[in-house]
Amino acid sequence: MSKELEHSFVTELENNQNIVHKICTLYTNDSDAHNDLFQEITIQLWKAYPKFRGDAKFSTWMYRVALNTAITLYRKSKKSVRTIDYDSVIFKIKADEYDATEEQQLKLMYKAVKQLNDIDKALVFLYLEDKNYTEISETLGISEVNARVKMNRIKTKLRTILNP
Incomplete structure (x- = not known):
């Protein structure tokens, strides 16, 4: 090379x-x-x-x-x-920006996302990265409609996990 x-x-x-x-x-x-x-x-x-x-x-x-x-x-x-142990996760947040509630919500969200299957994790990751459905579908090799449907189902699943 x-x-x-x-x-x-x-x-x-x-x-x-x-x-x-x-x-x-x-x-x-x-x-x-x-x-x-x-x-x-x-x-x-x-x-x-x-x-x-x-x-x-x-x-x-x-x-x-x-x-x-x-x-x-x-x-x-x-x-x-x-x-x-989620208490051992190190978040690189400046002290003046630290928000304990936000940190706890992030921990809970990561814990919930880790319960999803591997493709759903990838879709959530791209969604949280503010990728549009066209970019998500291209990256994952699925149709844009499929990406939208999957994301709606994942949102419902995450709500269930986070609010049993």
């Missing part, structure tokens, strides 16, 4: 790494697993980058590769049940 292509990849990855971190947070329960998944996604992005044609935005392509990698690894490891 040329130095120019390598530089381009590193720049794009650095500019969009938060996408990968958010996906890792959804599909892992501890920092070691998070780091392992981040590394695996980076490797898969690196391997696939020479085939990136630029038909879509880099971030859209990155979502697709990252989510597919996370889902594949999640399915392989789904046989063992892992838990996390």
